[in-house]
Amino acid sequence: MAVYDLLRLPSPDVREVIARMPVAVIPFGSVEQHGAHLPCGTDVFAAEGVAKALAEKLGCLFVPFGPYGTTAPHVGLPGTISLSRSTFEGLIRDISHQLIDGGVKLLIMLNWHEAHSSAIQSVCAEVQKETGAKVVLAHAHFVAQRIYAPEGGRLTHAGSIETLAVMAHDPSLVHADRFKTPHRTAKAEALDAMRRSHEVYGFVTDVRDLSEDGWYGDPTWAKPEAAVHFTDRVASEVANRLFEVWEVLGVDRPNPATASAA
Template sequence: MEFQYENSFDVKEKINQSKIAILPVGAVEAHGPHLPLGTDNFLAERLSHKLAERTKAFILPTLPYGQVWSLRNFPGSINIKNNSMIAFLVDIGESLYKQGFKTFVMVNGHLGNQTALKEAARVLYESCPEMRVIYFFYPGMNNAAAEVREKSSTHNTYFHACEIETSFMLYLAPELVNMEKALTDIPTIPQHADFTPTPWEDFTETAVLGDASLATKQKGEHIINTALENMVKIMEDLK
């Protein structure tokens, strides 16, 4: 159920029947020449639809901007500060709480947003004590990715416009991928990047962290379905 298409006369009863709201959270940033700037939005939206089908939840309109500090200087990137995101998410959560929702799920398509989502959830824990707040970023994906990837990751946390994320797109939004432009860029990410602010232009000119040409729909389907199963289980465990 897409929340924005409901009307005020009918929605109250539908909320009473569901009480679960899913918010796709994405970003606008560089993803190489083969993926669109809104890749994280499309992934969050389409994964949210799959989750909503399994949980009979409402899908809220996407929050389409995120914290993209590391890539803010690349053409097309639009950066939102963490504090701005936290305030926005808290306002949405508190509004949902007043409307009667009992579960607020944020489905994140961009790793850089995770700090803001966690902090917003902590604020809502205090202000909305009877509402469960969950923030997801592909739970269980690391093990699933290890099962299908052909090249090792360039970083123990980052994955971006690479074999893995491009595979996600080939499964969830294939019409938006141009594999003819998929390239290989395996940068050496300095160790200090984990301990001090480091703009990505310091180590990549493309914003691709790996071999995007190795991406396949089958790899994306395996990882996404693993994450989806974990999301559903976590939600059921928290009822």
């Protein structure tokens, strides 16, 4: 199956792909520090890699959002660039409305950044209510956590699963010679569990409350042989869940587009 990347397609081809498959996948990452061993674009590479694989499986349009997002806990550390929530939400809203005006009937928001969750969810609900198009939100980082947890992988900042994601994108961007044990604070484990609770929780507004180094986890867990299958494994599981969600929503399962790829 081809990848129908909006940036690489001429306008008539975009129209043709949407006419045959009115679905668009939009990835959301973040530009933020990931220690000395991973690049500041880690979340972007992870989100775009899984989103492209998903779009290829579905035969639908892949629409880059741009690298930036909201990442306040990392502000002040070199390489971090954070948008305001209003700017971030405004971009999502504008892009979504224009895609829908162009014929897209189903938007798939593919997220790889926890700090985005509330903002994206809020805009998704608004866009669906305002336009009548269906919007589905997929948190690919949590999908990856579920897949790799039985194998020892953990979803920590710049840790095992994120290192695996960067290996899948470009192994040369992983600086294995800089791997070390991060200096976690005494309350790091408790704070991390608290902020991820789905019931009663507080907030961590500075990543250094978890680690003096700004990252935590075990990057040595990630291996090149596992990275080869990373994007496909995560995208396949997201696709399986999408089909379940679409059935509940009463959305017909789309048929893959067959237009020539760029």
